[in-house]
Amino acid sequence: MSALLEVRGLRKSYGALAVTDGVDLDAVPGEIHALIGPNGAGKTTLISLIAGEVRPDGGTIRLAGTDVTHLPVHRRAQAGLARSFQITSVVPGFSARENVALALQGASGPSFRLLPMPGAERRRGEEAKALLARVGLADRAERPAAVLSHGEKRALELAMALALKPRLLLLDEPMAGTGPDEGRAMVDLIARLKADCAILLVEHDMDAVFRLADRVSVLVAGRVIASGAPEEVRADPAVRAAYLGDEA
């Protein structure tokens, strides 16, 4: 299967510091590709480059064969790229259902109908509730997002990403800050999602990474120092030295 996301020779520097230094990376439909690396390795910058929030100094990003290197964030989202943020990002004043409804609006393209359309809005509400049920938030639909627990906000972000029916899902540390139960539920959920789209996962929780990932790439100081099946990467001496230490 050909890659849905193809990153080639991607470079980004802040002053003299090369945060992304010639990165090649692929994501394939039906696969979870995990990106790991120590703090400061440039994982979040790489995600921001792929999502379009940061402009690269060089290299290309292709999504489903189309060069998106110079497209703005919303155009990449329209092309099938959805993401969660390292620091959860929802609309705090909206209910969970309205957050997902907003995402569904994003999926259906720009609309400037100024007056409420009860029929369309009801359908959108039903669809939003179905998505919330899928991430385990069925009974939280009418709660303001601001009062949801951290793990619930994480799940809400995922529901919003799913509403876009993405071809590529970027997950930036979805396990961070969740409790053990919420973390397990999140792992199960992500495992089920990979049937529908390609997933690029940045995660610190090594148990989760090795349970989920079909492929692991290790980023150190802006470079991919190893990439392959989880077992190979785990056994790679360079990786052990740079990152996993004696823990693995």
Next chain:
Amino acid sequence: MRAAALTLAVLAALALVPLGADNYTLSLVARAMIFALAAMSLDFILGGAGLVSFGHAALMGIGAYGVGILMEEGTRDALVAFPVAMAAAGLFALLTGAICLKTRGVYFIMITLAFGQMAFFVTQSLSAYGGDDGLTLAARSTIAGQRWLKSPLTFHYVTLGLLAAATGLCALFLASPFGRVLKASKENERRVRALGIDPYPYRLVAYGLAGAFAGLSGALLANLTEFVSPAFLSWHRSAEIIVMVVAGGMAASALRAGGMGRLGGAILGAVGVILVEESLSNFTEHWRILFGPLLVLLVLAGGWRGRRA
């Protein structure tokens, strides 16, 4: 719920004013309702979409000049003049908004102020229409040839009707999927972009609509005073309208009846500011010395109750 109740209560109170009011009071309340319309249209973009526009008086003034210039040229009927005033102000908002909305925060405030000042100086240089001295209207606009606006009572209800209709429309806009994008972009623009939505065109349409309603308020103001002048477009007046929106929003949140962006507060704020200004200025010409502390108390009360809500 309580936000809608507040709006209806204020509009109902305004509807009852003519029962016990002389012509002077009626004209004062008409002025309050006209500024309520302007403040409501500003709240639509300020509270609703987070756009702090500092050029709202210019939009109002363009509407007023629209009526004045048309009358000077022989078109007296409101059925023509009011839509033209709305279109002119709406178009000005769209054209300037296309540039202003590329900026954020304090830059947006400054650039809307700059465009407002440009419109101010253009009206000053309109020597054919009074220039610096302003333009006195021959009479109030007619409606389908009838001189209904001449009577303070019909003027009151026409103004109230337009205020209610415009508020209803703006409330519907905010409740629509379109309004959802506006509100979400105000709270978390980055998230909205990541969902594939570019907030820019939504904000531009909202800005144009707010301009049209501000233009309508200007058309009414020109009729009330039977006079238009560059002072209508001054930046002081833009600041006053912002004060109305903020004070009203704070009062509404102190009453636990919404806040900014719920429109009712802006109407309450405009009516309150005009009436308080009137009664305080009867005591002393330095009425702002009393008005300032009142405003501070209101903001503290709104902030305190709003946080606890």
